[in-house]
Amino acid sequence: MRFLPATALPRWLERLRGDGATVWAPVDEDGVVVLRPWEGQPIASRYVNPLNSLKDVLLPRTETILEFEGRPTDLAVREPAPPQSQVVFGTRPCDAAAMELNDRVFLEGTFVDEGFRRRRETTTVLTVACTVAGPHCFCRAVGGSPTAPRGSDLVLHPVENGYLPEAPTSRGEKALRAASDLVEDVEHPDPREAGRTVAMPLAERIALDGLAARLRDHFEHPCWDAISRRCHSCGLCTFVCPTCYCFAVFDSLRVTRGRRQRGWDSCQFKDFLLMAGGHNPRPTRKHRVRQRFLHKLCYFPEAYGEYQCVGCGRCVAGCPVGLHLPAVVDELGEVLG
Amino acid sequence: MSDIQARLREIARRLLTEGHVRVFIGFGPGFEANRPVPFFAADPDAADRLLLDEFCAAGLARYVLEEVREGPVGLVARGCDGLGLERLLADHRVAREQLYVVGVSCRGVVDPDRACAAAGEEVRAARVNGETVTLITPTAERSFPRSACLLDKCLRCQDPTPRIADVLLGEAIPPGERDLAHVDAVERMPSDERYRFWARQFERCLRCLACRQVCPACNCVSCSLDRPEWLERGTGLAEQFMFHFTRAYHVAGRCVACGECERACPAGIPLGLLNDKFMKDLRDLFGVAAPHRPGDVEPLGKFCPDDPEGWHEGGEGT
Numbered sequence: 001m002r003f004l005p006a007t008a009l010p011r012w013l014e015r016l017r018g019d020g021a022t023v024w025a026p027v028d029e030d031g032v033v034v035l036r037p038w039e040g041q042p043i044a045s046r047y048v049n050p051l052n053s054l055k056d057v058l059l060p061r062t063e064t065i066l067e068f069e070g071r072p073t074d075l076a077v078r079e080p081a082p083p084q085s086q087v088v089f090g091t092r093p094c095d096a097a098a099m100e101l102n103d104r105v106f107l108e109g110t111f112v113d114e115g116f117r118r119r120r121e122t123t124t125v126l127t128v129a130c131t132v133a134g135p136h137c138f139c140r141a142v143g144g145s146p147t148a149p150r151g152s153d154l155v156l157h158p159v160e161n162g163y164l165p166e167a168p169t170s171r172g173e174k175a176l177r178a179a180s181d182l183v184e185d186v187e188h189p190d191p192r193e194a195g196r197t198v199a200m201p202l203a204e205r206i207a208l209d210g211l212a213a214r215l216r217d218h219f220e221h222p223c224w225d226a227i228s229r230r231c232h233s234c235g236l237c238t239f240v241c242p243t244c245y246c247f248a249v250f251d252s253l254r255v256t257r258g259r260r261q262r263g264w265d266s267c268q269f270k271d272f273l274l275m276a277g278g279h280n281p282r283p284t285r286k287h288r289v290r291q292r293f294l295h296k297l298c299y300f301p302e303a304y305g306e307y308q309c310v311g312c313g314r315c316v317a318g319c320p321v322g323l324h325l326p327a328v329v330d331e332l333g334e335v336l337g
Numbered sequence: 338m339s340d341i342q343a344r345l346r347e348i349a350r351r352l353l354t355e356g357h358v359r360v361f362i363g364f365g366p367g368f369e370a371n372r373p374v375p376f377f378a379a380d381p382d383a384a385d386r387l388l389l390d391e392f393c394a395a396g397l398a399r400y401v402l403e404e405v406r407e408g409p410v411g412l413v414a415r416g417c418d419g420l421g422l423e424r425l426l427a428d429h430r431v432a433r434e435q436l437y438v439v440g441v442s443c444r445g446v447v448d449p450d451r452a453c454a455a456a457g458e459e460v461r462a463a464r465v466n467g468e469t470v471t472l473i474t475p476t477a478e479r480s481f482p483r484s485a486c487l488l489d490k491c492l493r494c495q496d497p498t499p500r501i502a503d504v505l506l507g508e509a510i511p512p513g514e515r516d517l518a519h520v521d522a523v524e525r526m527p528s529d530e531r532y533r534f535w536a537r538q539f540e541r542c543l544r545c546l547a548c549r550q551v552c553p554a555c556n557c558v559s560c561s562l563d564r565p566e567w568l569e570r571g572t573g574l575a576e577q578f579m580f581h582f583t584r585a586y587h588v589a590g591r592c593v594a595c596g597e598c599e600r601a602c603p604a605g606i607p608l609g610l611l612n613d614k615f616m617k618d619l620r621d622l623f624g625v626a627a628p629h630r631p632g633d634v635e636p637l638g639k640f641c642p643d644d645p646e647g648w649h650e651g652g653e654g655t
C-alpha cells in the first residue's frame with residue numbers, strides 16, 4: 001500500500017498548482033474553516049466540514065453563462081472562457097458523494113448541463129477520509145461512511161504522520177503521479193475498515209426506511225403547519241447543503257455591456273416561485289418547508305432511488321431554529337408512524 | 338428556572354383558555370436535548386410543553402410580525418426579545434395591545450457547541466451563576482468561566498430584563514452600559530488592513546439572508562436587498578460589500594443589539610462588530626447614551642419638522 005507523508009503534502013499540492021490547476025484547500029480564516037484557492041497558506045487540520053462544500057467549486061455561488069455587448073438590434077454574444085482545471089484537497093467523503101447526486105441531476109438523461117459538466121470534468125477531488133465524526137454528522141444513516149470513496153478521485157486515509165492514498169479514478173491516479181517520488185510503500189490493513197468503527201451517535205437516531213412512500217401519501221398532512229412554523233424563510237439550509245442545486249439566472253448590465261449569470265437560489269425564499277403577474281404557487285412557509293423536505297426525502301428518491309442528503313450535518317449545525325433534516329425526519333416519524 | 342417555567346406554563350394556559358391570545362410563543366423540546374426550539378402553543382394543553390432553560394437560544398420577537406396577523410399573541414421575552422419587540426412597536430409594525438409579554442430575566446444562554454468544547458463531552462444541563470457556569474455532562478459537573486460557555490450575544494448583553502413586560506417572572510436585573518471597546522481595535526487598523534479584514538469577512542458570505550430574516554429591525558415590507566436595481570444578485574466582492582453596507586446602514590440607529598444576526602450567520606461574520614461600530618458612532622456623534630434601546634432618542638429613526646436641513650422631496654439638495 002502507498003503512503004504519503006504529511007510533510008510532503010505542501011510540495012505535492014504546489015506541483016499540482018504548478019501544472020496550472022487552481023488548488024482549493026481548507027484554511028482557517030478567523031476561526032472558520034473555508035475551502036479557498038490555496039497559495040501556500042497553512043492548511044486547516046482540525047475540522048469536520050468546511051463552511052462551503054464542493055458545491056461552491058463545482059456550482060459556484062455565481063458564474064457567468066454568457067457576455068454580451070452592443071444594442072438590442074446589434075448584439076454580440078460571447079461565451080465565457082472555459083473553466084480552468086481545479087484540484088480540491090481536503091473535501092470529506094460526504095461532500096464527494098453529494099457531487100454524485102448532483103451528477104445525476106445535471107448529467108443524466110437527455111439534458112446535460114454544460115456548465116456543470118465542464119467544471120466536473122476539469123475538477124479532481126482529493127478527499128481526506130474522516131477519523132472522527134462531528135456531533136452533527138450522520139453519513140452512515142444515508143448510505144455513506146467516513147471512509148467511502150464515492151464521488152472522490154482520490155481518498156487520502158489519514159494514519160500517523162501521513163495518508164494512505166486510494167485512487168478510485170484515473171484522474172486521482174494522475175494527481176498522485178505528481179507525488180510518485182514522495183510516496184513510499186508500506187504494509188497496512190484496509191483503511192476503509194476504520195470507517196466502520198467511527199462513533200456517530202446522530203446516525204443511530206435517524207430512521208428513513210419507507211419514509212418516501214409515507215410522505216407521498218400524506219402530502220396534505222397537518223403536521224407540515226406545525227413543523228414549518230418556526231422557519232424564518234432564509235436560505236441558510238439550502239446554501240450550506242452540498243446537494244441543493246437550485247439556481248436563478250439574471251443579467252447585470254453596464255450601459256452597452258452585460259453578463260448573463262447564474263447563481264444560487266433557494267426554495268425557502270418567499271419569492272422563489274413568484275411569477276410575473278404576482279402568482280406564487282408556494283406562498284407560505286408551509287409550502288416551502290414541505291417542498292424542501294419532500295424534494296430530499298420523496299421526489300429525489302422516486303426519481304433516482306436514493307435520498308438527496310449525504311448527512312454532512314451542515315443544516316444541523318446551521319439552522320438558527322433547529323429545523324434541520326434529522327429533526328424533521330424525527331418529527332415526521334412521530335406523526336406518520 | 339423550573340419554578341419560573343411552571344409559572345410560565347400556568348400563565349400561557351390561562352391566556353389561551355380565556356382567549357386573550359391566539360397563540361403563545363416560547364420554547365419547546367428540540368431534536369437535541371440541549372437545543373430547544375421556538376414553539377407555538379395554540380391550545381391550553383400545549384402550554385404544558387413550553388420549556389425555559391439555559392439553552393433557549395433563538396430570538397422570538399421576529400415571529401410576532403407574522404403571528405399577529407391572525408390575532409393577539411402571547412410570548413415569553415428575555416431582555417433581547419423585549420428590545421426586539423420595542424423595535425417592532427417603535428416602527429409601528431405591531432400594536433402593543435396585540436401582545437401579551439411574559440418577561441423573564443436572563444442570565445445568559447449556553448452555547449452547546451462551545452460548552453461541549455469546554456467540557457470535552459456533550460453537555461446535558463447547565464446553571465449560570467454570575468461569572469461562572471456549571472456544566473453537567475454524563476460523567477461530571479464542573480464550572481467554567483462565562484466566556485467559555487455562553488453565546489457571544491450574551492457575553493455582551495447589558496439588557497437581561499425586558500422593559501415592556503405585562504408580567505415579570507422573577508427578579509428584575511438592572512440594565513448596564515454597552516461596552517463598545519471591541520470596536521476600537523478595528524478603528525485603529527490602518528485603512529488597508531481594515532479593508533482586507535472586512536473583505537475577508539464579506540467574501541465568506543453565502544448571501545443566505547439568515548441575518549435579515551431573524552432580525553427584528555429588518556421588518557420592512559419590501560427589502561431593497563431583494564431588488565436588483567439596488568443590489569445586483571452576484572456574489573463578487575463589490576456586491577458583497579454593497580450587501581453588507583446596505584444592511585448595516587439600514588439597521589443603524591435601529592439595531593437593538595439582540596445579536597440574532599451574528600448568532601444565525603453560518604459564515605462566522607462578525608456582524609455584531611459592524612453593528613457596534615455604528616452604535617459607537619451614534620453614541621459619539623449624537624450623544625445618545627444607549628443607541629440600541631428604542632424609544633429613547635433615535636437620531637436616525639425619526640424626522641423632526643424643525644430639522645435644520647429641512648425635508649427635500651425627491652432628494653433635491655438645498
Ligand code: SF4
Nearest residue numbers: 094130133137139311
Ligand atoms: S458526515 Fe461522515 S463523511 Fe461527512 S464529515 Fe461527517 S463523518 Fe465525515
Ligand code: SF4
Nearest residue numbers: 231232234237319323
Ligand atoms: S429551515 Fe432554518 S435555515 Fe432553513 S430557511 Fe428555515 S430557518 Fe432558515
Ligand code: SF4
Nearest residue numbers: 241309310312313315
Ligand atoms: S440536508 Fe443537511 S445534512 Fe443533508 S446533505 Fe444537506 S446540509 Fe447536509
Ligand code: SF4
Nearest residue numbers: 542543545546548602
Ligand atoms: S447570515 Fe451570514 S452568510 Fe448569511 S447572508 Fe447574512 S452575513 Fe451572509
Ligand code: SF4
Nearest residue numbers: 552592593595596598
Ligand atoms: S442587526 Fe442584528 S443585533 Fe441588530 S437588531 Fe438586527 S438581528 Fe439584532
